[in-house]
Amino acid sequence: xxxxxxxxxxxxxxxxxxxxxxxxxxxxxxxxxxxxxxxxxxxxxxxxxxxxxxxxxxxxxxxxxxxxxxxxxxxxxxxxxxxxxxxxxxxxxxxxxxxxxxxxxxxxxxxxxxxxxxxxxxxxxxxxxxxxxxxxxxxx
Numbered sequence: 539x540x541x542x543x544x545x546x547x548x549x550x551x552x553x554x555x556x557x558x559x560x561x562x563x564x565x566x567x568x569x570x571x572x573x574x575x576x577x578x579x580x581x582x583x584x585x586x587x588x589x590x591x592x593x594x595x596x597x598x599x600x601x602x603x604x605x606x607x608x609x610x611x612x613x614x615x616x617x618x619x620x621x622x623x624x625x626x627x628x629x630x631x632x633x634x635x636x637x638x639x640x641x642x643x644x645x646x647x648x649x650x651x652x653x654x655x656x657x658x659x660x661x662x663x664x665x666x667x668x669x670x671x672x673x674x675x676x677x678x
Contacts, residue, residue: 594636
């Protein structure tokens with residue numbers, strides 16, 4: 539995952555949010571090691587959005603499933619998921635909007651976290667952005 543790709547993903551996610559008429563988005567892109575590559579917060583986005591976007595992406599990478607999958611896991615095993623926040627270096631947000639980006643062999647090369655609107659809309663923007671730049675999101 540390059541900085542150029544990360545910035546393209548952010549631009550595509552924000553563009554999709556505009557097309558859908560969503561509230562101001564914040565988008566974080568992490569590399570495969572969980573390090574922040576790029577982040578942008580649209581004008582008017584609330585102050586916790588950077589941490590939320592990073593937490594969605596970081597949690598997905600940390601557990602190897604989308605942040606939607608983490609939310610589903612939290613419903614089944616709330617104690618387990620609740621305990622992860624303390625050990626996850628960038629937090630963990632169990633809500634849709636965080637997707638793992640993979641290469642042709644389904645190996646993680648990074649993750650994107652989007653926040654600002656409903657979780658479903660956040661995830662739709664993340665998925666559209668990954669696709670728009672010619673990359674792939676991890677299959678369920």
